[in-house]
Amino acid sequence: MTNCDRLKVVILGNSRVGKSAVTVRYLTKRYIGEYSSFKDYLYQHSVSFDNVTTEVEILDTSACKTTACLHEHISWANAFVLVYSICEKASFQQARVLLETISAMKGLRYAPVILLGNKRDLEHVRQVGVDDGHEMSLQFQCQFYEVSAAENYVGVSLAFQSLIREARAMQALKTLPVRRKVGAAMTVSKMIGMVFGKSGKSLQNGKKRPSLSI
Numbered sequence: 231m232t233n234c235d236r237l238k239v240v241i242l243g244n245s246r247v248g249k250s251a252v253t254v255r256y257l258t259k260r261y262i263g264e265y266s267s268f269k270d271y272l273y274q275h276s277v278s279f280d281n282v283t284t285e286v287e288i289l290d291t292s293a294c295k296t297t298a299c300l301h302e303h304i305s306w307a308n309a310f311v312l313v314y315s316i317c318e319k320a321s322f323q324q325a326r327v328l329l330e331t332i333s334a335m336k337g338l339r340y341a342p343v344i345l346l347g348n349k350r351d352l353e354h355v356r357q358v359g360v361d362d363g364h365e366m367s368l369q370f371q372c373q374f375y376e377v378s379a380a381e382n383y384v385g386v387s388l389a390f391q392s393l394i395r396e397a398r399a400m401q402a403l404k405t406l407p408v409r410r411k412v413g414a415a416m417t418v419s420k421m422i423g424m425v426f427g428k429s430g431k432s433l434q435n436g437k438k439r440p441s442l443s444i
């Protein structure tokens with residue numbers, strides 16, 4: 231099996247933002263209210279779409295107590311889901327710290343990342359605006375979605391699928407000869423834009439990334 235067919239996704243974010251709820255929702259379509267907080271869980275599953283099957287490992291982390299632990303998680307993964315709660319500003323700030331750490335360790339150019347604002351059903355106690363999430367995603371060139379693990383399977387599923395799609399595209403890019411990469415990068419960006427629609431805002435480098443409230 232090639233790298234293209236295998237993906238290691240780590241779920242990171244502050245404590246209690248819904249990392250386990252989002253992960254289990256994606257894997258089982260079900261929402262379970264309470265999970266054990268003190269352990270990391272590793273799930274494996276096969277996902278097939280666009281005529282390609284990918285073996286996906288998903289590491290649902292409990293909040294890391296040490297920097298070494300966080301670095302270990304980041305080193306292990308080749309794709310990232312950063313979860314914050316739209317009703318907890320501190321979790322959004324933590325997402326920024328995580329994005330900075332991933333950027334420093336891996337570089338974001340070839341690291342597929344989604345920023346996931348969870349608990350969208352709690353609109354009445356919202357502390358983080360949609361625009362804030364969108365802006366941060368533009369700054370770090372990652373995808374951005376707002377979801378509710380509690381209320382909606384489809385949104386969570388779409389977000390994971392788009393991460394997997396992007397990871398596949400990035401893996402494919404890495405295997406191309408260097409001279410062809412520039413043109414190919416434009417093609418991938420265009421392809422993602424076509425699949426998810428355009429956000430209407432440009433990045434500093436001109437790339438557009440998908441962004442949805444789902």
Ligand SMILES: Nc1nc2c(ncn2[C@@H]2O[C@H](COP(=O)(O)OP(=O)(O)OP(=O)(O)O)[C@@H](O)[C@H]2O)c(=O)[nH]1
Pocket residue numbers: 243244245246247248249250251252262263264265266267268291292293348349350351352377378379380381
């Ligand atoms: N209203 C609402 N509550 C949610 C949602 N997702 C998770 N929760 C609740 O938030 C709490 C924390 O959810 P978890 O999935 O355990 O969060 P976690 O980030 O895995 O927590 P730790 O493992 O402690 O870091 C639980 O009480 C969930 O029921 C959501 O979309 N909406």
